[in-house]
Amino acid sequence: MRLAIEPQVSLIDYDDDPLAKVATAARLCYSSKGAEELKDEMTAEEQQKLVRKILKLGHYSTLEHAYFTFHVVCSRVTSHQLVRQRVGVSYSQRSQRYVKEEGFTYVIPPSIKNAGKEVLAKFKEHYESSQELYNELIAADIPAEDARFVLPAIKTNLLVTYNARSLYHFFSLRCCNRAQWEIRKLAQDMLKEVKNIAPLLFEKAGAACEVEGECPEGELSCGRLADSKSGEANENG
Numbered sequence: 001m002r003l004a005i006e007p008q009v010s011l012i013d014y015d016d017d018p019l020a021k022v023a024t025a026a027r028l029c030y031s032s033k034g035a036e037e038l039k040d041e042m043t044a045e046e047q048q049k050l051v052r053k054i055l056k057l058g059h060y061s062t063l064e065h066a067y068f069t070f071h072v073v074c075s076r077v078t079s080h081q082l083v084r085q086r087v088g089v090s091y092s093q094r095s096q097r098y099v100k101e102e103g104f105t106y107v108i109p110p111s112i113k114n115a116g117k118e119v120l121a122k123f124k125e126h127y128e129s130s131q132e133l134y135n136e137l138i139a140a141d142i143p144a145e146d147a148r149f150v151l152p153a154i155k156t157n158l159l160v161t162y163n164a165r166s167l168y169h170f171f172s173l174r175c176c177n178r179a180q181w182e183i184r185k186l187a188q189d190m191l192k193e194v195k196n197i198a199p200l201l202f203e204k205a206g207a208a209c210e211v212e213g214e215c216p217e218g219e220l221s222c223g224r225l226a227d228s229k230s231g232e233a234n235e236n237g
């Protein structure tokens with residue numbers, strides 16, 4: 001019996017001091033001095049003050065200098081959504097042409113986990129029989145690039161590098177309640193990780209409704225923003 005897995009992210013690499021880097025980029029725009037000198041002469045308080053100002057004014061290009069690299073383990077359903085973001089992100093995904101999937105694992109969505117024993121058993125059977133057929137095709141010398149056509153949405157591994165600006169965009173789209181649960185979980189976990197490293201830099205990051213006060217989902221809105229606004233109205237009498 002194959003093991004089901006949970007989607008996971010780990011922050012494996014990032015700038016030593018992302019806040020200092022962003023602050024240096026901002027200061028350089030308005031100074032005759034070089035980057036090294038500016039970085040050394042700014043105090044931590046000055047850097048923080050400058051980054052607050054950048055976030056307030058929307059001088060977001062300076063955020064593009066800070067990078068964050070994650071190892072992501074998720075279903076191929078979700079990796080497909082993840083890689084739709086084109087700007088300011090780099091991806092490397094494990095190949096199904098060069099790496100055989102002879103013992104794959106997979107993610108079980110909570111709705112299926114909670115749908116009762118029968119549904120869950122059928123779901124698992126589907127993955128088990130896909131594995132058997134895949135292994136038969138490989139044993140019959142079908143190339144992995146073709147045998148993979150029988151695979152469902154099995155687990156995949158990616159290395160993803162964002163800059164801080166593209167992370168802001170990712171969080172605004174994917175921390176949203178309307179985003180699919182697995183990519184939302186990855187986005188929320190990533191947000192936690194980067195907030196740990198650089199809380200001020202990501203102070204204004206999150207779902208669009210939380211940070212911009214506007215819901216981009218229109219009629220499909222989850223209603224969170226409207227609820228919070230009506231709550232505020234009630235509090236204000």
Ligand SMILES: Cc1cc2nc3c(=O)[nH]c(=O)nc-3n(C[C@H](O)[C@H](O)[C@H](O)COP(=O)(O)OP(=O)(O)OC[C@H]3O[C@@H](n4cnc5c(N)ncnc54)[C@H](O)[C@@H]3O)c2cc1C
Nearest residue numbers: 081084085086087088089166169172173174176178179180
């Ligand atoms: C809740 C939700 C539901 C979705 N449902 C669907 C769906 O049903 N079908 C589907 O196909 N996709 C769907 N998507 C994916 C979505 O359409 C985007 O492809 C994905 O979110 C990446 O966003 P992006 O293009 O803004 O990001 P990026 O590709 O990183 O682009 C960032 C920004 O750069 C600018 N930009 C990038 N490329 C161009 C360009 N070629 N021309 C002009 N400006 C550009 C835009 O301002 C864009 O917002 C969904 C996304 C979400 C969050």
